[in-house]
Amino acid sequence: MLRRPVQEFLIRSLASNAARLIKTQYPDVLVLGFSADLKKYNVYAMQQAGAFQVLQKEDALKNLYAAIQRAVAAIQSNAANNV
Numbered sequence: 579m580l581r582r583p584v585q586e587f588l589i590r591s592l593a594s595n596a597a598r599l600i601k602t603q604y605p606d607v608l609v610l611g612f613s614a615d616l617k618k619y620n621v622y623a624m625q626q627a628g629a630f631q632v633l634q635k636e637d638a639l640k641n642l643y644a645a646i647q648r649a650v651a652a653i654q655s656n657a658a659n660n661v
Contacts, residue, residue, distance in 0.1 A: 601628030
């Protein structure tokens with residue numbers, strides 16, 4: 579079994595790589611990340627990889643609607659600026 583720091587690193591790396599891959603393939607897509615651990619370095623890694631917002635898994639359902647609304651507003655704002 580892997581030690582906890584190694585597990586955390588692997589999970590963070592996988593999540594960051596997934597966000598980066600999505601943004602590379604679909605640059606107009608806004609990525610919402612979910613994490614059980616919202617330590618600053620986890621959130622930073624996801625945002626650096628292209629995540630629009632990172633939500634805590636335990637609170638995801640109650641915060642997901644608001645996060646989607648913010649993402650839609652950002653998309654609409656970008657569209658309006660590009661007209």
